[in-house]
Amino acid sequence: MSAQNLPPEGFQMLPGYFDRPNQEALVETLRAALHDAPLFLPVMPRTGKPFSVRMSNCGPLGWVSDIKGYRYQPTHPATGKPWPPIPQALLELWKDVAPDAPSPEACLINYYEPGTKMGLHQDKDEATFDAPVVSVSLGDTATFRIGGTSRGGKTSSMRLASGDVVVLGGDARLAYHGIDRILTGTSTLLKNGGRINLTLRRVTKP
Ligand code: SIN
Ligand code: FE2
Numbered sequence: 001m002s003a004q005n006l007p008p009e010g011f012q013m014l015p016g017y018f019d020r021p022n023q024e025a026l027v028e029t030l031r032a033a034l035h036d037a038p039l040f041l042p043v044m045p046r047t048g049k050p051f052s053v054r055m056s057n058c059g060p061l062g063w064v065s066d067i068k069g070y071r072y073q074p075t076h077p078a079t080g081k082p083w084p085p086i087p088q089a090l091l092e093l094w095k096d097v098a099p100d101a102p103s104p105e106a107c108l109i110n111y112y113e114p115g116t117k118m119g120l121h122q123d124k125d126e127a128t129f130d131a132p133v134v135s136v137s138l139g140d141t142a143t144f145r146i147g148g149t150s151r152g153g154k155t156s157s158m159r160l161a162s163g164d165v166v167v168l169g170g171d172a173r174l175a176y177h178g179i180d181r182i183l184t185g186t187s188t189l190l191k192n193g194g195r196i197n198l199t200l201r202r203v204t205k206p
Contacts, residue, residue: 002100002146006156010170011146012134013158017165019049023138023189026089030109030196033084035057037076039111045069052116059086061106061203063125070125072106086200095136097167101131102206111197112142112182120145120155120178123168123201131202132169137196138162139190139192143180151176161193 019024034181039054042065057063061072062083075082088108092103110118123133137160144166147155160166168175182195190196 003044006148006154008148008171008175010168010173011175012097012165012167012169013160014097014165015161015166016042016163018089018136018138018163020163020189022089023163026087026190027137027138028030028198029089030198033087034109034135036084037062037079038080040078041075042088042098043067053118055111056083056109057106058084058109059104063103063106063108063201072125080117088196090136090200092154093131093165094137097134097165098169098199100134102202104131104200105200105203107200108197108201109200110195110197112140114140114182114184114194117181118179120147120151120176122149122174124177124197126201126203128202128205129173131174132167134200135163135168135193136198137167139187139195140193141183141186142195142197143183145180146172146176147176149153149174149176151205159183162189174192 037056039056042051141161144160145155145157147153
């Protein structure tokens, strides 16, 4: 068997896609969205063990995790209200990097306080894997780890800085990935430090 390429084919990293003024504008928009749809602390299915990061969403569907499982739903678990719309700048990003894909339906907002992380996982709760997963990093730099499509395989790691965009398409669409650590104090973008990651996804078959 030939060694698998890492990162897999279909992985794209676009360093500095958003410049500082555009990052600031995006943070302002997110502040308003998070006012309507506050960050919540998800817990793992079955065990109820809390995640390390807090989350919210925008878009017609949002990803949630609770004791019953992982799923997408149209409303915030605490407020019961629909999620706020996906910011225009993110819809334009999607058009730019995934011109052939149907429009995104979910934008997961992850907030990493200093000291938090995200274990290796696949994004596979969607009904279609044809569209890529597109993600934006804001704030402190993170160490991102990516492997192949089998658990326990080889991985490689890289740093994601504020404004960087990652695309998981093609063979990378179901690649294991996670965040090892947040490099505290590496960005002045967020008043209280830490990192925001935005993940755009198509959820349903078009
Ligand atoms: C995720 O996979 O949900 C987040 C990845 C990241 O924070 O860059
Ligand atoms: Fe993910």
